[in-house]
Amino acid sequence: MASRNPELERLIEREIVISRVLDAPRELVFDAWTQPGQLMAWFGPKGFSCATHEMDLRPGGRWRFDMRGPDGTVYPNRIDFLEIRRPERLVFDHGTDRDDDPNRFHVTITFDSQDDGKTVLTLRQLHPSKARRREVIGFGAVEYGYQTLDKLAAHLRGG
Template structure:
């Protein structure tokens, strides 16, 4: 058991695509806006700067019409293996949590692991109970898989 086990949520999903292709779906806002978020949600981006220290400021729209402000700062980008971010409702949110996405090759597939670590157990429990964070994480990774497998995501072939 890690020292963060009572403050974390871990969700995994296998995608029928290589890690480079799955990783690419995180690097371009055109892709993110088509799959990011739980089932029934849409995403509107205010600003997007994919680089270490860059930020993604966006609004998630729930199926019930509720709007959820979101903000991400990219902390680590290691293509095509890993992305680490700070994720909150707004810049410098004291309740922001750390999200790490790892992209592990499994044959010609990718196992993506999403690990969220919250500042406190109370915030982790609130994310699970009030916001359905485990189901939401599973649905988000499922939407990513469907987006890639459906062929709506295209990676340019090397010349």
């Protein structure tokens, strides 16, 4: 019988992982995540758009933006960049545009090259609690994540 690791189990129960193979080299995929003009062209679920208030894409930098839903609802967001290692890894904290947001979550994105020139993008969200993870899954976070990656794939294809 395999030994149990309670700490690992506590982390796993707070995590959401989505992944996608993208038909582009990882340098281009990484650039789409880190070049403001590209990022603004595709970021967010289907029907959503973003308006940036502040963007400083470097470790210790911040991206403050409003995401506008198809119904016109505005969602203030803040991303604090922790690590930017081109072209393999991005790490940041994401939440609402408040200093005291108790629901901020930690994101790690990896960009892995395949021999065929495609990229495996893996996005890991670590939420503050098991209950919060369950809540965001309930409102569609996984589906919205895949819609966002669909928009990224279309952007990389030039459409």
